[in-house]
Amino acid sequence: MKVPEELLYSKEHEWIRVEGKSVFIGITDFAQDHLGDIVYVEMPTIGKSFHAGDVLCVVESVKAVADVYAPVSGSILEVNGNLDTEPERLNQDPYGNFVAKMSLDDVSELAALLSPDAYRTLCQNQEKES
Amino acid sequence: MTGKRTSLYPMHQKYGGRMIDFNGWELPVEYRGIITEHNKVREEAGLFDVSHMGEIEVQGVRAAAFVQNLVTNDVYTLEDHRICYTLMCHADGGIVDDLLVYKYDRNRFLLVVNAANTDKDCSWIAGKSLPGWSDVMVSDLSSAYAQLALQGPLSETILQKICDRDLSKLNHYGFDPEMKIGSVSCLVSRTGYTGEDGFEIYMDPDHAVDVWEALLEVGGDHIYPIGLGARDTLRCEAKLPLYGHEIDRDITPLEAGLGAFVKFDKGSFIGRSILWRQQEEGPPRILSEFEMIGKGIPRAHYEVRRGREKIGWVTSGIYAPHLKTVIGLALIKREAYAPGEEFEVIIRNQPIKACMKRGAFYRRPKNHY
Numbered sequence: 381m382k383v384p385e386e387l388l389y390s391k392e393h394e395w396i397r398v399e400g401k402s403v404f405i406g407i408t409d410f411a412q413d414h415l416g417d418i419v420y421v422e423m424p425t426i427g428k429s430f431h432a433g434d435v436l437c438v439v440e441s442v443k444a445v446a447d448v449y450a451p452v453s454g455s456i457l458e459v460n461g462n463l464d465t466e467p468e469r470l471n472q473d474p475y476g477n478f479v480a481k482m483s484l485d486d487v488s489e490l491a492a493l494l495s496p497d498a499y500r501t502l503c504q505n506q507e508k509e510s
Numbered sequence: 511m512t513g514k515r516t517s518l519y520p521m522h523q524k525y526g527g528r529m530i531d532f533n534g535w536e537l538p539v540e541y542r543g544i545i546t547e548h549n550k551v552r553e554e555a556g557l558f559d560v561s562h563m564g565e566i567e568v569q570g571v572r573a574a575a576f577v578q579n580l581v582t583n584d585v586y587t588l589e590d591h592r593i594c595y596t597l598m599c600h601a602d603g604g605i606v607d608d609l610l611v612y613k614y615d616r617n618r619f620l621l622v623v624n625a626a627n628t629d630k631d632c633s634w635i636a637g638k639s640l641p642g643w644s645d646v647m648v649s650d651l652s653s654a655y656a657q658l659a660l661q662g663p664l665s666e667t668i669l670q671k672i673c674d675r676d677l678s679k680l681n682h683y684g685f686d687p688e689m690k691i692g693s694v695s696c697l698v699s700r701t702g703y704t705g706e707d708g709f710e711i712y713m714d715p716d717h718a719v720d721v722w723e724a725l726l727e728v729g730g731d732h733i734y735p736i737g738l739g740a741r742d743t744l745r746c747e748a749k750l751p752l753y754g755h756e757i758d759r760d761i762t763p764l765e766a767g768l769g770a771f772v773k774f775d776k777g778s779f780i781g782r783s784i785l786w787r788q789q790e791e792g793p794p795r796i797l798s799e800f801e802m803i804g805k806g807i808p809r810a811h812y813e814v815r816r817g818r819e820k821i822g823w824v825t826s827g828i829y830a831p832h833l834k835t836v837i838g839l840a841l842i843k844r845e846a847y848a849p850g851e852e853f854e855v856i857i858r859n860q861p862i863k864a865c866m867k868r869g870a871f872y873r874r875p876k877n878h879y
Contacts, residue, residue, distance in 0.1 A: 416739065417545040419829035420807050422858075438858065440807045442544045442829065443739050464805075 389499035516561035555662035564628030599781030656718035661708030705748025
């Protein structure tokens with residue numbers, strides 16, 4: 381399971397890349413592996429605001445529907461248009477394909493996110509449980 | 511996770527199956543990935559462990575009459591060593607299960623039923639055998655059989671390499687009760703649940719691993735192990751019904767578009783009079799094919815509407831990996847059924863446009879068989 385060192389992570393298997401006052405958000409390798417073949421990404425509307433923990437959008441695989449959660453509070457600045465026609469990019473390259481870019485309205489919320497090590501531990505514990 | 515395991519469990523481990531609980535059975539949903547496995551079966555060949563299916567034997571001098579009353583299709587006109595697909599109905603026309611009936615001869619039948627319904631079907635059939643039919647022996651042989659399905663255009667080529675019969679003589683919906691695959695004696699039928707040519711292979715569970723490994727070895731790169739995920743996308747893409755979706759306790763075969771398997775002129779059978787009336791009046795609901803126009807994946811039980819009016823629900827829906835379209839089936843009230851007309855599938859409370867359509871599903875090309 382790939383867990384890049386330069387990213388932050390959420391308990392819900394999103395990755396976060398901070399760039400100044402905004403963040404890029406995607407789903408992790410663990411998430412795409414467990415979902416299986418992704419066939420549809422329902423993207424959030426540009427301009428819409430979310431609190432941390434809100435459902436940001438939905439990723440559908442052949443067998444499952446999964447919510448993607450906003451890891452921080454902010455509004456949508458950009459969405460990844462490629463996922464409209466090629467949702468499988470999330471399986472092929474989960475870290476190279478963001479889902480949405482959000483404004484980072486409250487920097488202190490980053491403290492609640494997981495480091496790569498903490499995220500790795502979370503994944504290992506979840507694997508043991510299943 | 512500790513569900514029931516088939517004798518192929520070590521193979522699921524060996525080939526990297528991702529295991530799930532399926533009605534109390536521990537089975538792989540996928541190995542390499544659902545779409546990869548789906549397309550392999552359409553293009554070359556795939557091997558499925560379907561040992562969880564149920565097998566019920568009916569024997570006796572009146573076996574044929576007993577089965578004839580039990581099912582909607584005609585088993586009298588079925589020749590020896592031939593198979594028919596049929597429904598078993600309640601008196602009110604609702605469906606107990608769909609099944610294959612293998613006719614050895616008029617005194618011996620093997621009924622192959624859905625894994626999820628095996629216990630219910632056994633009780634149902636045993637219940638119908640008393641009173642008055644106690645000379646007919648009904649036995650649940652499910653644990654005596656392991657079952658593999660070999661499916662895809664290369665199935666015959668692959669199986670021919672290791673079996674002792676001329677497969678070109680085994681026709682669609684026929685079976686050979688004793689074929690040797692390697693050194694293992696198997697019942698082999700030319701049937702399947704994928705819409706491709708293929709075989710369903712029944713053997714003693716103790717020898718199932720040998721047959722599995724022999725097929726994968728002789729098939730080489732042209733065959734993959736296939737999980738339950740692709741089993742569902744393949745059957746759905748080929749418009750094959752699944753119990754609990756297109757057919758159910760309160761859906762009749764006529765509503766599900768399976769009238770071809772209801773033979774009214776064979777005489778009486780359980781459910782005949784209600785089904786006859788339904789045929790005369792037209793079924794109250796119709797299973798409609800549809801294709802999505804808007805973006806979204808339709809799934810079982812999603813409501814479908816025409817404007818503000820609820821007209822039915824989705825029974826199955828998928829992104830179809832081979833056709834590369836998003837298609838589904840919906841049980842729609844007859845007054846609203848109109849191929850070519852648009853309607854809406856409610857996905858996460860949003861109405862998403864779809865179109866009722868005929869011919870949206872997969873049909874095997876002639877050169878595949």
